[in-house]
Amino acid sequence: MSNEALIVVENVSRFYAEHTAVNNISFTVKRGEVLGFLGPNGAGKSTTMNIITGNLAPTEGRVLINGIDILDAPKEAKAELGYLPEQPPLYLDLTVNEYLLFCAKINKVKLSHYRMTIDAAKERCGLTQVGKRLIANLSKGFQQRVGLAQAILHSPTIIVLDEPTVGLDPLQIREIRKLIGELRADHSVILSTHILPEVQTLCDNVLIINKGRLVLSDSIKGLRQRMRLAILRVAFLRPPSCEQLMNIKFVDQAQELGNGIFNLHFQPGESPAEELVKVAVVNDWGLFELVPGRLSLEDVFVDITMNEQLD
Amino acid sequence: MLMLHIASKEFKSLFISPLGWSILAVVQFIVAYLFLSQVNLYVQFQPGLSDSPGLTEIVVLQTFNNVAIILLLVIPLLTMRMLSEEFRNKTVCLLFSAPISMTEIIIGKYLGLLGFIALLLGMIMLMPLSLLIGGVLDWGLIFSGILGLSLLLSSFAAIGLYMSSLTSYPSVAAVTAFGVLLGLWIIDWTQGTLDEKYQIVLGYISIFNHYESLLNGVFSSSDVVYYLLLIITFITLSVRQLSAYRTQY
Numbered sequence: 001m002s003n004e005a006l007i008v009v010e011n012v013s014r015f016y017a018e019h020t021a022v023n024n025i026s027f028t029v030k031r032g033e034v035l036g037f038l039g040p041n042g043a044g045k046s047t048t049m050n051i052i053t054g055n056l057a058p059t060e061g062r063v064l065i066n067g068i069d070i071l072d073a074p075k076e077a078k079a080e081l082g083y084l085p086e087q088p089p090l091y092l093d094l095t096v097n098e099y100l101l102f103c104a105k106i107n108k109v110k111l112s113h114y115r116m117t118i119d120a121a122k123e124r125c126g127l128t129q130v131g132k133r134l135i136a137n138l139s140k141g142f143q144q145r146v147g148l149a150q151a152i153l154h155s156p157t158i159i160v161l162d163e164p165t166v167g168l169d170p171l172q173i174r175e176i177r178k179l180i181g182e183l184r185a186d187h188s189v190i191l192s193t194h195i196l197p198e199v200q201t202l203c204d205n206v207l208i209i210n211k212g213r214l215v216l217s218d219s220i221k222g223l224r225q226r227m228r229l230a231i232l233r234v235a236f237l238r239p240p241s242c243e244q245l246m247n248i249k250f251v252d253q254a255q256e257l258g259n260g261i262f263n264l265h266f267q268p269g270e271s272p273a274e275e276l277v278k279v280a281v282v283n284d285w286g287l288f289e290l291v292p293g294r295l296s297l298e299d300v301f302v303d304i305t306m307n308e309q310l311d
Numbered sequence: 312m313l314m315l316h317i318a319s320k321e322f323k324s325l326f327i328s329p330l331g332w333s334i335l336a337v338v339q340f341i342v343a344y345l346f347l348s349q350v351n352l353y354v355q356f357q358p359g360l361s362d363s364p365g366l367t368e369i370v371v372l373q374t375f376n377n378v379a380i381i382l383l384l385v386i387p388l389l390t391m392r393m394l395s396e397e398f399r400n401k402t403v404c405l406l407f408s409a410p411i412s413m414t415e416i417i418i419g420k421y422l423g424l425l426g427f428i429a430l431l432l433g434m435i436m437l438m439p440l441s442l443l444i445g446g447v448l449d450w451g452l453i454f455s456g457i458l459g460l461s462l463l464l465s466s467f468a469a470i471g472l473y474m475s476s477l478t479s480y481p482s483v484a485a486v487t488a489f490g491v492l493l494g495l496w497i498i499d500w501t502q503g504t505l506d507e508k509y510q511i512v513l514g515y516i517s518i519f520n521h522y523e524s525l526l527n528g529v530f531s532s533s534d535v536v537y538y539l540l541l542i543i544t545f546i547t548l549s550v551r552q553l554s555a556y557r558t559q560y
Contacts, residue, residue, distance in 0.1 A: 055407045057558045079410040089405035093327045105316040106409040150405065 005064075006031050006080075006158055006188045007052065012061035014047055014212075021047040023212040024061070029188045029205075031157070034180065036203035037192035040305055044212040045192045046086050049162050052190065053083040065158060079108065082156035086163055088147025092136035096127055096146055099135055100153060107154040117153055124179055125149040126172075140167040148176070152183065159183060160190045165198065177202060196297040210305045223300065231293030232264040232273060237286025244283075249275045263293070313411050317419025321393070322426045331427065334385055339434055345377045346370070346438045367449040371439040372526055375456045378435055379463055379522060383496065386464065387488035389427065390471025391481040393420050394553070398479035403556070413553045417472070417546060424468045432461065452528045459525030462538035466518065467492055469545035476552040492518070 007029040014022040022044040029035050039045045050056035052063055054070045054077065063070045065077040091099055100118045109117050122128050125145040130138060135146060144167050151159055161180075165173045173195075180202055183189055193199060199206055199220075206223055208216035237260065245254035245262060250272035253265040266272050273290060280287040325331035349370045357369070397403040406416050436457070442448060474488035475481070495518040501510065514520055518541075521534035 053404075053408050055404055055557060075410045075412060078408060081408055083404065083408040085401065085404045087401045089400075089402040091324070091402055092400075093324065102316070102320050103405065103409075106313060106406070106411055108313070108410060 004031055005029065006066055007190070008064040008067075009048075009052065010062050010064070012048070012051055012058045012063060014044075014051060014056065015059045020212050022051065022058075025209070025212075025214050026061075027207060027214070027217055029158075029190060031188055032184055032186065033205060034184050034189045034191060034203045036199035036206045037190060037209065038196070038199060038206060038301060039192075039209040043209045045209060046162055047212075048209065049083075049160055049190065049192060050085070053081055053160050054078055055083070055085070080157045082151035082154065082159045084147045084151040084159075084161045084164055086166075088143055089150070090135050090143055090146060093134065095132055095134055096122070096138075096149075097131045099146065100149060103150045103153050109154050117155075121149040121153045124152065124182075126175060141169060141172055144168060145172070148179075152179075156187070158188050158190070162192050163194065164191065165193065165195060173198075196301060200297055208301065208304055215304050223297065232266070232271070232276070233289070233291040233293055234262050234264060234276065234287060235289035236260045236262075236280070237288060238284065240283065240285050245276075248272050248279055251276075261289075314415045314419040314422060317406075317411075317416060318422035318426065321420050321423025325389070325423075325427050330388070334389065335431060335434065338381060338385060338431060341381055342374065342378055342435050343438060346374045349373050350442075365449065366442060366446045367452050370442065371448065371453055372456055374435075374438065375460055375526060376523075379460060379519070382431075382464055383467060383492050384489070386428075386467040387471050387474070387485040387492065390424060390468055390475050390488060391485035392475065393424065393472055394475040394549075395479050395481040395484045398556070399481070407557065413550050417476075417549045417553060421468065421472055421546060421549075424472065425465060428461075428464050428468060432457070432464070455528050455530055456526050458530075459522045459534075462525075462535065463518065463522045466538050466541040466545075469542040469549075470495075473545040473549045473552065476549045476556075 005028040009025060009027050012022060012025050013020070025044075025048060027035075037045050037048070047056065051058045052065075052070075054063075054074055057071060066080050068077040068080075070077040091102070094102070097118065100121060101114060104114050104117055119128075122131060125148050127142070127145055127149055130142060135143060138146065144164070148161070148164055151161065164180075165176055168176065177198065180189055180191065191199075191202065203220055205219050206216065207214060239256075239260035239262070242254045242256055242262075245251060245264065250266045250270045251264050252267065255263040255265070257263060264272060264276070277287065277290070279285075353366060353369045357366075394403075397406070439448065439453065470491055471484070471488040474491065475484040477487070478484050495516065497517075499510065499513040499517040499520070501513065503510075505513070515537070521537045524531060524534055
């Protein structure tokens with residue numbers, strides 16, 4: 001059950017007259033998986049999400065939702081989908097209740113369940129207090145929540161969220177994260193975002209897309225591997241010279257950063273840490289800090305997208 | 312079922328903004344003025360004439376004729392935001408992501424429009440009915456006139472809906488719909504400069520000719536077919552345009 005692929009994207013491309021928005025992208029999402037979608041502005045994230053949800057027809061390739069082609073049988077495929085686009089699709093002149101009622105109707109929620117589903121969605125998105133207010137009068141954060149409520153209302157198996165935390169305050173962001181954490185139990189979630197820690201805390205898999213091409217598709221675990229660096233950061237009370245440090249086994253290069261702090265570079269898999277501690281004690285350098293260097297996700301992201309641009 | 316949900320939403324949303332209310336009020340006011348002046352005309356001249364057109368012809372049918380022209384100006388204002396605004400505010404995403412077909416979206420919106428037009432006609436009909444207080448009406452003529460007016464307004468609405476599917480600017484949709492309707496009205500005003508055979512074709516295309524014969528109590532199926540064809544054509548075009556939206560943008 002947990003291994004079935006809910007979303008299959010096969011060689012999807014989307015061309016505009018002279019401009020390629022998405023170029024030959026393929027990936028799959030399994031049930032219960034949260035997929036993070038990263039990329040600089042204009043990379044094709046939203047285009048891809050629009051294609052997955054049937055808002056945009058791909059020029060080439062196909063999208064299967066639960067095994068159903070979204071272009072061949074759109075009604076069946078879309079019944080499984082909930083989508084929050086970049087700009088929440090809100091009718092500003094309706095109240096929150098009226099709007100969600102309309103969404104429930106067009107998403108074929110059973111008549112007897114209207115009230116229950118709407119109340120549940122409002123509860124989950126923290127909208128219980130504003131049900132009777134006009135959407136136009138709500139703040140950006142609340143409008144975003146209404147959009148989110150609309151996407152999860154009919155409890156679709158696949159939820160696609162295009163930058164769901166934009167415009168929210170930190171507290172609300174935390175709530176949304178909690179909500180996505182709850183949703184993953186029996187839904188698949190595709191999430192695009194600019195906020196990198198969000199991906200680290202929420203997602204199982206990460207896609208990085210740049211200039212319409214998929215440049216990285218990896219699990220969070222794999223990404224963590226990438227983030228590990230062959231660097232040790234050490235600090236001494238009575239710092240030795242660089243030469244002395246470079247004499248230690250496995251140290252390829254020592255770089256002084258000032259205030260007794262050094263970066264030690266070494267070959268991956270050959271950590272000089274043990275040897276270093278021994279030498280430091282013998283020579284009484286006063287070692288008080290030893291930190292394995294780590295790239296942030298941001299570094300990986302910048303690294304990958306920048307390299308792409310150089311190619 | 313889904314169609315009816317969309318229809319009822321469209322119908323209601325016309326009354327959420329002041330647009331629906333103001334259209335009802337303004338049209339009612341203008342039609343009432345024209346209606347009263349026809350009643351006045353009838354009262355002044357009719358007693359002196361014998362064997363001449365009656366109350367229905369002079370007051371009711373002439374009012375219907377005026378209503379058609381007023382609504383030619385008004386219907387584009389009703390239809391302009393139907394799809395344009397959905398494109399503009401990107402709310403069309405909501406409909407595209409829901410399990411609804413393009414045909415259901417378009418027909419739903421069209422039915423919503425027809426609901427509003429029915430209400431508008433119902434309110435206008437109260438005026439001829441008020442004549443029953445002191446007069447006798449020719450019901451055959453009136454029903455034929457109502458049929459003609461309903462068909463005419465339904466085709467206005469279909470054309471307006473299609474124009475709204477072409478652009479994300481409601482004002483552009485209104486202007487083009489108005490242009491097409493006006494064009495279909497005046498297309499046979501050629502002042503006799505054309506060949507007879509062309510004149511016949513243009514005369515058939517003209518949207519008001521078919522209305523006039525229904526208004527005169529002549530029920531010909533070719534007139535009814537003309538309007539049905541026009542409606543079906545523009546509804547189909549709208550569905551196609553909405554589907555094409557997904558490949559264009």
